[in-house]
Amino acid sequence: MPGIAVRAAKRFEQSTTDTFAHGSAARRGWTLFIACAGVALVIASMVALNTALSGIAAATSATQTQLTWIVDSYTLLLACLVLPAGAIGDRYGRRSALLVGLAIFSVASAAPLLLDSPSQIIAARAMAGAGAAFVMPATLSLLTAAYPPAERTKAVGVWAGVAGSGGVFGLVGTGLLIEVFDWRSIFWTLSIAGLVLLLLTLTIAESRDSTAPRLDVPGAATIGAALAVFVFGILEAPAHGWADPRVLACLVGGVVLAVVFGVIELRRRHPLLDIRLFRDPYFGTGSAVITVVYLATFALFFLVTQYLQQVLGYSALAAAVALSPMAIPLLSLSALSSWYLPKLGLRTVVFASMVLVAAGFLCMRTLTADSSYLEVCWPLLVISTGFGLCTAPTTSAIMTAAPDQKQGVASAVNDATREVGGAMGIALAGSILASSYHHHVAGALVGLPEPVRGPASDSLAKALAVAHQLGPDGLQLAERSKEAFVAATNNSYLVMAVIVAVASVFVTILAPGRDGEQLDLVRRRRGRGASGAKSVAGPGNTIPPVSQDESVGTARG
The missing domain is CATH 1.20.1250.20 (MFS general substrate transporter like domains)
Structure with a gap:
């Protein structure tokens, strides 16, 4: 009986993956819509509060430094968690990662409606950034899994266009909200939009790689720390100057941690x-x-x-x-x-x-x-x-x-x-x-x-x-x-x-x-000849044969 149950579970998982990857055009189009809505929400949230900082300052007595971190805490957490979040989605399900991210984002976006101190708003925005870290990679990886190679570039093009325009959408939306309501309406809107998108995400199929290795915890911790320290230094530079010892320490520390991450990954059998x-x-x-x-x-x-x-x-x-x-x-x-x-x-x-x-x-x-x-x-x-x-x-x-x-x-x-x-x-x-x-x-x-x-x-x-x-x-x-x-x-x-x-x-x-x-x-590759070489296909192109030690062994779409 246990063996039958395992085989049935595997058949169900395989059928779900096949349905996702080879579904109808309408189903793929719906996945594209949800993916674009998700990335637009994340990008719009990055710029959403820029138009409301004066209102937040008046209501909470926030200092200029606190106002800066109300905006930047979101970006910082998003940057340092996005790589581990993407790996978790590959392992445990990209739709599941999107659902978790949207849930965290929605709850955190609603928190400032109940919290009134600048430090609490900063913490809530940081948590929203953590949720966004799960949303962004999941939206794009769902598309590449849903669309066959022949149609993938067009779908990714639409996603990239929405991602590039997300900042403009965010500025227009929040400008309209501030014109009619007060700054708290931005948090209401972000929270409600996240919840609606969460419900819509339940209608798409799961996508996961059943053979994906477990999360590379040392690699995830190292790259997360590297990005966090480096981005923190960048964000502090305008206030303290690029020559400030704290800023330089963060920038150098981030680079050093990135090098350590590279060394770790080269030695891992299944690197992040x-x-x-x-x-x-x-x-x-x-x-x-x-x-x-x-x-x-x-x-x-x-x-x-x-x-x-x-x-x-x-x-x-x-x-x-x-x-x-x-x-x-x-x-x-x-x-x-x-x-x-x-x-x-x-x-x-x-x-x-x-x-x-x-x-x-x-x-x-x-x-x-x-x-x-x-x-x-x-x-x-x-x-x-x-x-x-x-x-x-x-x-x-x-x-x-x-x-x-x-x-x-x-x-x-x-x-x-x-x-x-x-x-x-x-x-x-x-x-x-x-x-x-x-x-x-x-x-x-x-x-x-x-x-x-x-x-x-x-x-x-x-x-x-x-x-x-x-x-x-x-x-x-x-x-x-x-x-x-x-x-x-x-x-x-x-x-x-x-x-x-x-x-x-x-x-x-x-x-x-x-x-x-x-x-x-070009000259180096042509000079080495084709001995022991293999061809690697690119997006719409063909790369000439490269020697075995130069190949990264990637599978192209």
């Missing part, structure tokens, strides 16, 4: 993440490009939102609506990636996209304190076109390069690069903006009393508040402060353009072309 995957041109290119793209994305949102609200005088809702056209090229180009990627190859797509992003940032430097919306909109469309061109292809490259039984981990790598890139983007943009603004506004404060100079030199928001208190005498201070802020944002845009341009050169050298070859490895 086979780091040799990064030698694969598709996996390595995808990871690098997504990191740079999200660094630029979050830096852009950080800078342009403040410009629209504080310089041009837009409300939170108006600023969000002003950014909404960016979603058009992001969604359309991501959905079309399965058409243009095979024709152009990953190398050409990556290079073209990053050139557009760098050019768009340079165009943003033409803005002034009295620019029109049209002058703001067209550079944003150039940048979002670059984002949309490469987001889906690089995501597909990561997922296709990883073995089928590691789709959850591959999705988690994709998500972790987004979180680290986003945190670095905000920290870099914030640091450059603060130091540059302080330098440019100094001339406008000459001759003013110290009680005015001190706050006005800290930020544009404080300068405008001081100018308002001065009455007519404050008009000149307000105008000069806005000009200083625009000059500071121009410096930030220039740095972002340089970072993206330099990255485009290195990443393009590493990226495989339409023929599947990398520029810097």
